[in-house]
Amino acid sequence: MVKKEDMKPGALVWWSAERYMSGWSCPAVVTAVEENWFKVRSLDSFRETDQLRMDDISDIDKSVRISEMRLCTLDEVRDYFKKRKRSLEDAVTEKTRALKDAQDKLAEYEERVKSFLETL
Numbered sequence: 001m002v003k004k005e006d007m008k009p010g011a012l013v014w015w016s017a018e019r020y021m022s023g024w025s026c027p028a029v030v031t032a033v034e035e036n037w038f039k040v041r042s043l044d045s046f047r048e049t050d051q052l053r054m055d056d057i058s059d060i061d062k063s064v065r066i067s068e069m070r071l072c073t074l075d076e077v078r079d080y081f082k083k084r085k086r087s088l089e090d091a092v093t094e095k096t097r098a099l100k101d102a103q104d105k106l107a108e109y110e111e112r113v114k115s116f117l118e119t120l
Helices: 074-118
Strands: 012-019 022-033 037-042 069-071
Touching: 012 037, 012 074, 022 074
Parallel strands: none
Antiparallel strands: 012 022, 012 069, 022 037
């Protein structure tokens, strides 16, 4: 949990939440802080949030709560980036392999169609 006094622009926080059927856990940087609200930029999507309430609120109001965040280090952020990059590289490798398989099947299909049509 991040204390209000630690919420300053430029602070690195780890944002974890479980809501509804999905959840997330990623670093973020605080971009703005006022008396009762703050904004962060997620380092997952690099999008900035709208104003988020500073105070804890009821579970009925599913808004972001400051208790979903903790301060984190630059090393944690670097490690997150490294793991995220590896995950994306693995996804590209998997998709490239699937594309090659589909291209091979297409070439085989075209050859069979051509061969069949030549026998007519």
